Amino acid sequence: MRGIDHVGITVPDIAEAEAFFTGVLGCQKAMSFGPFRDDKGTFMHDLVNVDPRAVIEKITLVRCGHGSNIELFQYTAPDQAKSEPKNSDIGGHHLAFYVDDIQAAKAFFDAHKVKTMMGPVPIEEGPAAGQSILYFFAPWGLQLEAISYPHGMAYEKGAETVLWSTRDPAK
Structure with missing residues (x-):
């Protein structure tokens, strides 16, 4: 694979x-x-x-x-x-899009009248510390996520395997 x-x-x-x-x-x-x-x-x-x-x-x-x-x-x-399944339903799902600036993404969604949930929410503790997330929806209800971790996440510091990412590690 x-x-x-x-x-x-x-x-x-x-x-x-x-x-x-x-x-x-x-x-x-x-x-x-x-x-x-x-x-x-x-x-x-x-x-x-x-x-x-x-x-x-x-x-x-x-x-x-x-x-x-x-x-x-x-x-x-x-x-x-x-009906679109909820994240909590078996078969539930979402797509996450990496963004360099999650605050700018939120402002863009607001300007384009895209429905968003609470956030952006910064994750400050645990292995995912360093990321910020914002869930949003396509017009027909598909749940999507904007995610950003420009300086990496806490787990990466000693991990044998790190997640694939589209982020620019130079930033």
Whole structure:
């Protein structure tokens, strides 16, 4: 294994998702393709474990800075759930974006009317000391996080393994 190539996210409206990831978060659209369907067989179930009549209307891949790519899917399916899981739910998730200046990120989100949670919150104790976090949401409810640790985190000082990061270690 060399690393994470992309994270796939199913969204309710691909145009809205493309606009948010490119226009607000600054990702760059690389490509789009689709649709994919199998009206008679079990290809969709056999390939990606969804209802055999599920349709991937469109797939768009975006590149986000120096990190992993994001693959956006717009599906329709007879058994499609419409609720976004909470972080505490099994299968709950969020994407974290490294930012150099978390206060500037908060101001940017506020100016663009992006819903944020409490914060930024600086972590001052324990192995994650040195980071600041701010959770925020895409327009359709996907939970995201801005994170910054420009001087590293406390655990790094004697760790055999440090987490991969997009931060600039020269700062």
